Amino acid sequence: xAYSFDFSSLxxxxxxxxxxxxITVELIGVGGALGVTLGIACAWAKTQxxxxxxxxxxxxxxxxxxxxxxIQLFFIFFGLPAIGVGLTxxxxxxxxMVINLGAYACEIIRAGIEATPKGQFEAGASLAMSRLQTFxxxxxxxxxxxxxxxxxxxxxxxxxxxxxxxxxSVEELTFAANFIQSRTFRAFEAYIVATVLYLALAVLVRxxxxxxxxxxxxxxSVAR
Amino acid sequence: xxxxxxxxxxxxxxxxxxxxxxxxxxxxxxxxxxGLVVLYAxxxxxxxxxxxxxxxxxxxxxxxLxMQLFLIFFGLPLMGLDVSPWAAxxxxxxxxxxxxxxxxxxxxxxxxxxxxxxxxSSLAMSFVEQLRYVILPQSMRIAVxxxxxxxxxxxxxxALTSIIGFVELSKAATIITNATFEPFTVYGFAALIYFAxxxxxxxSSQILERKLNVAHxxx
Numbered sequence: 001x002a003y004s005f006d007f008s009s010l011x012x013x014x015x016x017x018x019x020x021x022x023i024t025v026e027l028i029g030v031g032g033a034l035g036v037t038l039g040i041a042c043a044w045a046k047t048q049x050x051x052x053x054x055x056x057x058x059x060x061x062x063x064x065x066x067x068x069x070x071i072q073l074f075f076i077f078f079g080l081p082a083i084g085v086g087l088t089x090x091x092x093x094x095x096x097m098v099i100n101l102g103a104y105a106c107e108i109i110r111a112g113i114e115a116t117p118k119g120q121f122e123a124g125a126s127l128a129m130s131r132l133q134t135f136x137x138x139x140x141x142x143x144x145x146x147x148x149x150x151x152x153x154x155x156x157x158x159x160x161x162x163x164x165x166x167x168x169s170v171e172e173l174t175f176a177a178n179f180i181q182s183r184t185f186r187a188f189e190a191y192i193v194a195t196v197l198y199l200a201l202a203v204l205v206r207x208x209x210x211x212x213x214x215x216x217x218x219x220x221s222v223a224r
Numbered sequence: 225x226x227x228x229x230x231x232x233x234x235x236x237x238x239x240x241x242x243x244x245x246x247x248x249x250x251x252x253x254x255x256x257x258x259g260l261v262v263l264y265a266x267x268x269x270x271x272x273x274x275x276x277x278x279x280x281x282x283x284x285x286x287x288x289l290x291m292q293l294f295l296i297f298f299g300l301p302l303m304g305l306d307v308s309p310w311a312a313x314x315x316x317x318x319x320x321x322x323x324x325x326x327x328x329x330x331x332x333x334x335x336x337x338x339x340x341x342x343x344x345s346s347l348a349m350s351f352v353e354q355l356r357y358v359i360l361p362q363s364m365r366i367a368v369x370x371x372x373x374x375x376x377x378x379x380x381x382x383a384l385t386s387i388i389g390f391v392e393l394s395k396a397a398t399i400i401t402n403a404t405f406e407p408f409t410v411y412g413f414a415a416l417i418y419f420a421x422x423x424x425x426x427x428s429s430q431i432l433e434r435k436l437n438v439a440h441x442x443x
Contacts, residue, residue: 003303066376066422067415068383070394075415078407160288167387174290187298195291202286 007189013180020176021197027172028159028205031097035158036151038098039105040140046106047113048135057106064103069161072096077168093165093172101158108150112143145217152209156202163198173197228404234413240396241417247392248379248421250314255321255378256371262326267333269351277326284323290384292316297388313385321378328370332363369436373429376422383418393417 010017042061045053064072076099077092087095116139124134144151166175177194181187265277284292297312307315336359344358386395397414401407 062423062426063415063419066380066426067418068380068394070383070386071397071411071415071418074394074397074407075411078401079411080408082406082408160290163288163290164384164387174288174294177291177294181298188295188302191291191294191298195287195295198287198291 003188005189006186007193009184009186010180010189010193013176013183016176016179017173017193017197020171020173020194021201023170023172024159024162024201027093027097027162027165027170028155028201031094031101031158031162032155032205034094034098035101036105036155038102039109039151040144042102042106043109043113044135044140046110048131061103061106064100065107069096069100070164070167072100073164073168089165089168089170092168093162093170096165097158097162100161101154104154104158105151108147108154109143111150112145112147113139115146116143141217145213148209148213148217152206155209156205159201159205160198173201228400228406230409233400233404233406233410236400237393237396237410237413237417240391241393241421243390243392244379244382244394244418245421247313247317247382247385247390248375251317251321251382252375252378254314255318256325258318258322259325259329262322263329263333264355266326266330281323281327284320285327289316289320289381290387292320293384293388309385309388309390312388313382313390317378317381317385320381321374324374324377325371328374329363329367332367332370333359335366336362365436369429369433372425372432376425376429379418379422379425 042057045057046061049057073092073096076096077087077089080087080092120138120142121134124138125131129137162172163174165172166178169175171179173194177190181190184190262277262280265273266281268274268277293312293316296316297307297309300307300312340358340362341354344354349357382392383394386392386398389395391399393414397410401410404410
C-alpha cells in the first residue's frame with residue numbers, strides 16, 4: 001500500500017514545534033551546565049576529595065550509569081513526592097538530567113584528570129598553591145580540554161535522552177511531536193520532523209561546545 | 225481492592241523483568257548479526273558501500289532512540305504494515321544496536337596494524353579471507369570489553385519500549401504504581417532490578433578491559 005506524505009498539515013503546528021525546541025534547548029542548556037558542574041565536583045571528590053566521600057561518589061556513579069534514565073525520571077517525579085519532595089515537571093526533568101549527566105561526566109572528567117602527569121600536581125605544590133588551587137588552575141583546565149569532545153558527545157546523548165521527559169508532560173520536542181500526531185494523525189511526518197530537529201539540535205550542541213572550548217581553553221603556546 | 229505487599233510488588237516486577245531480559249538478549253544478538261553486516265559494508269572496498277553504512281550508523285547514533293521507536297511503531301502501520309509493540313520494540317532496538325555495534329567494531333578492526341592487511345593480501349587472500357582468518361580473530365579480542373559494555377546500553381534502552389506500550393519492567397512498574405500508589409517503593413525496586421541486570425555487565429566489561437591492557441603491556 002502506498003503512503004503519501006503530507007507535511008503541509010503540520011504547518012499549522014509550527015508554533016508548537018518551536019516551543020518544543022525551545023524547551024528542549026532549555027533542558028539541555030540548564031541541565032548540561034549544572035550536570036557538568038556536578039561532574040567536575042564528583043571527579044574532584046573521586047580523585048582528590050576526602051577518603052570517606054569516594055565510596056559515596058562511586059555508588060552514585062554506578063547506580064546512575066546502570067539504571068535507565070526513564071526510571072530515574074519517574075523515581076524523581078512520581079517517587080519523591082511520596083517522601084515530601086514535590087517538584088514541577090520541569091524541575092523534575094532538569095534534576096533528573098543533572099543527576100544523570102553528572103554521573104557520566106564524572107567518569108569522563110576523572111579519566112582526563114588521571115591522564116594528567118603527576119609532575120603537574122608537584123609543580124603546583126612547589127608554587128605554594130593549595131591542593132584546591134592546583135586542581136583548579138593546573139589540573140582541571142587541561143583535563144577538561146583533553147576530554148572536551150567526549151563530554152560534548154555525552155551532552156548530546158543526554159539531550160537525546162531528554163525525549164523521555166515528554167512522559168511526565170514536559171512540553172519539549174517529543175511532546176510537541178506527540179501532540180501534533182494526536183491532532184493530525186500524521187504520525188510519520190510529525191516524528192520525521194522532530195527527528196530532523198533533534199539532528200539539527202545535536203549539531204548545534206556540538207557547535208556551542210566547540211565555541212565554549214575555544215573560549216575557555218587557551219591555545220597551546222608553542223614556546224618551548 | 226486487593227492489598228499489595230512489598231513482596232507482591234517485587235515478584236510482579238521480577239516477572240516483568242523476564243521480558244526486559246528477553247528483549248535485551250534478542251536485540252543484542254540479532255543486532256550483533258546485523259551489525260556484522262553493517263561492519264562489513266563500513267570497511268568494504270567499494271566506496272558507496274562504506275558511505276551507505278556510514279549514513280546508516282550516523283542516522284541511528286545521531287537521533288534519539290525514542291524517535292526511532294515512534295517512527296517504527298506509528299509510522300509502519302500507515303504504510304499498511306501491522307506492528308505490535310513487541311515487534312516495534314524488537315525491530316527498533318535491533319537496528320539501533322546494530323549501528324552502535326558496527327561502529328564499535330569498526331574501531332577495533334581499524335586498530336589492527338596495516339601490515340596485517342598487507343601481509344595477508346600478499347598471501348593472495350581475498351578480502352573475506354583476510355577478515356575471516358587474520359583481521360577478525362585479532363580484533364575480536366579488543367572488541368570484547370566495549371561490546372559487553374554496550375550490552376548495558378541495550379538493557380537500559382529496553383525501558384523506552386514501555387512508552388509504546390510493551391509491558392516490560394518499566395511498564396510493569398508504572399502499572400503497579402497505578403494500582404498501589406507507592407511510586408517510591410515501586411520505582412525504587414525497578415531501579416534495583418535494572419541495576420542488578422546491568423552492574424555485572426558493566427563490571428565485567430571493566431575487568432576484561434583491564435585484563436586486556438595488562439596483556440598488552442607484556443608484549
